[in-house]
Amino acid sequence: MYESFFHLTETPFSIAPNPHYLYMSQQHNEALAHLVYGVGRDGGFVLLTGEVGTGKTTVCRCFLEQIPKDTDVAFVLNPKLQVEELLATICDELSIPYIGDSISVKDYVDCINGFLLRQHSQGRHTVLIIDEAQNLSSDVLEQIRLLTNLETHEKKLLQIILLGQPELQDMFQQPELRQLSQRVTARFHLNALADEEVGPYVFHRLTVAGAVDPRAMFPAATIKRLFHISKGIPRIINLVCDRAMLGAYAKETRVVDTSILSNAAKEVLGYDVYSPTGKSPFFRNKWLPAAIGGGAGALIMIMVGLSYLYGLSGRDSIDTAAASPEPEIQTVSPPSIVSEPPPPPPSFNSTSVASPAAPLAVEDASGIEALSLAQAFQRAKHVQDAEAYQDLFAAWGIKYAPADNGSACRYADGLGLSCLSKLGSLGSIKHYGLPVIIRLFGAEGEERYVVIRYMDDRYADMYLGDSIQKVDLRDLDSYWRGHFSLLWKKPPSYHGPMHPGTIAPLSKWLAYHLDVWENNPTPSAGRSTYDTDLVERVKEFQRLVGESDDGVVGTGTLIQLSRRIDDSIPVLKVSGGDS
Incomplete structure (x- = not known):
């Protein structure tokens, strides 16, 4: 959208958890170290908590890129599951075969235990990662604890990493979960960025996206305002900066000043970020709107009196000004996710003006x-x-x-x-x-x-x-x-662009539907890892359909694949045929 205007290779402030954009602050380094340390231990739990938008999932994605090749990972993105559903999801993620939908909890656990023993005998490790773990029910948490009982004489067979919001820490303080709490081998809480970290964070993301001089794009005053707006929450920084760059693009300027940033924040977040009361500064003092309104009314009466006394011809314009409402702050809601530039002034020489005289x-x-x-x-x-x-x-x-x-x-x-x-x-x-x-x-x-x-x-x-x-x-x-x-x-398992090496359920959907598109007589879902072979198949498909062959599976690639294999999707007829 605005990338070419700012000479960028890609969007710098996407909220997708792309590990390549992870700004390694001191605490992010420590969080990553805790994950690596925890996996190196013999079983147990690792807890990574943080406020919404602080980068927990991104840190985890970065961790997955560094995980040893002898490690298998099951990544559960939706923890609002019953016990049987969770166990079935773990089996799906690890490609553990099971038959039917009505097998018992014991059957699932036996399948998982058999898989873990086989992997252990081959010198392999297994890690279970659960995102948004604060949504786990007590029954599911207890079943997860029981999974850590799967062990040999030397070590636990399953390492579990839980990612969640601060209330996950509170859950582990409950008396009924004390057995679970005692098995935690590493804990880390991820805080928001400090004031002095916001600038480097913004500049880092711009540099990764190809910016030559990111400091010129976001001056010091803008960075300072950005911290006050975002309180150092990376996701809010991304949302506001993305909209601010769109606003700068609409104004044809390559410098995001405080005015552009403030307007972007209003569109994305509203007034809550501007004052402790959650209201516009204009409304903090209840007497202020009334005083201004009364003063404006008195001024209008004086002007109208003068107009009558001196025979001025401006009564209509005064009345119009008095009747004009205050401009409203417009918030953008789906699907209109971009702010349109203001309409151009009417051109009296234009042949496009809609009028009865226009050709019909x-x-x-x-x-x-x-x-x-x-x-x-x-x-x-x-x-x-x-x-x-x-x-x-x-x-x-x-x-x-x-x-x-x-x-x-x-x-x-x-x-x-x-x-x-x-x-x-x-x-x-x-x-x-x-x-x-x-x-x-x-x-x-x-x-x-x-x-x-x-x-x-x-x-x-x-x-x-x-x-x-x-x-x-x-x-x-x-x-x-x-x-x-x-x-x-949209595929049911799609949660954002999938990059090579990602472990996500979307890779199974992708493998199966590529098989269908390639006329494979026996389509297969494959594994949950977006591995090298599948990446090459995706790149070949992207080249054939005119997408950028970067191997990243985003909206464009999924649309091109879906509409070619799903007859229920209506197509745009182009020049008498499908495009």
Whole structure:
């Protein structure tokens, strides 16, 4: 989005737990050392806790990159499971075969114990990592404790690492969990970054993303403001900085000043980060709004009196100013995840102004009548994206009513779909190959949302009102600024981009569906490790479909794979065929 403007190779402030962006502060080094030390011990528990967004998962990902080759890892991302579900998940992660869904807890434990003994006989170690462990129930915690009883005469067979929020430490202080607490061999609590660490953290991420002079992009005053806003929480730093760089891009400046940063914080976080009371400074003193309002009223009365006395002609403008509401702080919510630049002032020489005098239709070479964009804009009925999502869901064969179903993206999530909003070109839309909502702007900045199901180099089929109309795209640049939204079918195990070497359930989904795409007669889910062989298969697929062949499995790669093998996914028809 803004990467090329700042001469970056990738987005520097993604909140995905990418270990390559981990800023190794002193406490992050210590946290990583505790994980490495804990795994080197003979069994037991290792606890890594920290506030939300302090980087626990990222530290763990970094740890996984350093784990010895003779170690097998089971990574449980969703701990809200029953005992049987947890044991089945461990078996899946370690590729331990079991038959049926109704086997007993003892059967699962016997399978796991047999696997651990075989691995031990071959000189291999096994580690179980559970993220968000504060959500574990007492029954599941007790079962996990019992798993540490699997041992030989010399050592425990299973090492367990628990990642969680501070309340996980409190759970281990409960009397009924004292046996569990006594088996903890290493504990570490990850705090927020200190004031002097925020600048190096920001500069580190920018440098990894390819920035030449990151200090010039975020001056000292901006870094100081950033600490006060974020309180040193890395995830909040990432969210605010990402939106701030987008704001700087919209203003065509490569310096993120305090004003841009403050606006970004308001969009992402609201006023809670600005004052201890959680309110805007304007409202901290209850008498201040009333005093200002009273003073403004008195001033207006004086001006109106003077206008009457001296025959001035400014009464209308004074009344208009008095009636104008205070500008509201706009917060961005899905799927509109980017802030649009302000609409350009109307050009009196422009041929794109929507008016009754604008051409209503043109004919293509085949004689089929097509609407001009001016006419299409006039006929478009959706003034909010929520309304347009009704048409987009209809393209998927799904009925959606905003009043009944609530937020479009939350509704989509419940159906196994996900919203994606992007800035791009018509080429980007064709590449994704899915029906899209595009946002159009009129001459006065008014907005309309339309859905596109078909597109070629000149024409598109747009949902206008209750019908689909053929529309000429020649004036598109006068109405469209590149924003589009779509729905895509998200794999159940997708939690963010998967990098080579990652251990995640998504690798199983990926291996199976690549087998289907490659016409393998016996598709197999494989292991949970995104290993070298699977990475090479992904790179080959990425090259064939026009994605960057970096081996990183993100939204683009998953969309390209899903729509090629799943007939239930509607495709964007391009030049008479699928893209």
